[in-house]
Amino acid sequence: MTPNQLDHRRPTRFWDVWFPICTLLFITYVFATSTCNQNHGTPGIDLRCVSNVRLMGTAMLVYLSDNNDRMMLGDWCDSLQPYAKRYKDPLTSCPVVVERGGQFGYAMNREVIGVQSSSVAEISKMIVFFETDSLAKNLVSDVNKQSFGRHGAYSIVGYLDSHAKRLRDPRRPFEKP
Numbered sequence: 001m002t003p004n005q006l007d008h009r010r011p012t013r014f015w016d017v018w019f020p021i022c023t024l025l026f027i028t029y030v031f032a033t034s035t036c037n038q039n040h041g042t043p044g045i046d047l048r049c050v051s052n053v054r055l056m057g058t059a060m061l062v063y064l065s066d067n068n069d070r071m072m073l074g075d076w077c078d079s080l081q082p083y084a085k086r087y088k089d090p091l092t093s094c095p096v097v098v099e100r101g102g103q104f105g106y107a108m109n110r111e112v113i114g115v116q117s118s119s120v121a122e123i124s125k126m127i128v129f130f131e132t133d134s135l136a137k138n139l140v141s142d143v144n145k146q147s148f149g150r151h152g153a154y155s156i157v158g159y160l161d162s163h164a165k166r167l168r169d170p171r172r173p174f175e176k177p
Contacts, residue, residue: 048095049131049156050164056091056106056129057162059083064117071115071128076108077138094131096150105150107132107139112160120160129158 059080063072072079077092084091094105106129112120120126130146132139146155146167154166 049151050166052091052093052095053106053129053156053158053164054162055084056080057158057160057164059091060128060158060160061162069116069118071112071117072108073114074140075138076113076140077104092137094150094156097135102135104135104137104139105131107134107141107146109143110140111143113140117160123160124163126160127157128160129164131155131157 060072060083062083063079064070081091092106093103097103097105108129109127112126112128117123127143130143131150132141132146134141146157151166153168156164157167158164
């Protein structure tokens with residue numbers, strides 16, 4: 001056998017290699033963009049709300065260091081505002097509510113009003129701020145009255161250690177965000 005008889009394959013063309021690769025990349029791109037933007041037409045709104053609640057938690061920690069580790073009383077909105085002077089919108093307003101022309105939308109947990117924060121056993125599990133349907137200023141309420149309407153099946157909450165996260169509505173466990 002001669003070398004020409006062994007090499008009976010046809011030469012590889014440009015599209016034989018690149019067409020499957022380009023097709024795979026296109027399908028990946030379409031899938032990624034279609035699954036990321038399913039947040040009720042407002043991609044990124046959860047991130048802004050979580051960042052806002054996290055900023056409230058940071059302002060709360062500075063307030064605590066200035067006030068002998070004692071939590072705010074009933075006027076918690078006014079108490080936190082000086083600690084976030086550079087923030088454009090009112091610190092204690094949910095960005096979704098502000099976009100709709102309103103203010104506020106958060107409440108403070110009734111259990112932490114006036115409490116010495118160092119007396120709380122697990123600060124990473126104690127909810128301080130949470131979303132509510134009421135748009136009243138300085139609202140103090142029970143945690144079980146949090147709202148899950150603004151972010152689909154989720155509510156944004158802030159904890160005593162200043163971290164914030166989305167909590168899924170226990171009444172709608174299988175609904176997509």
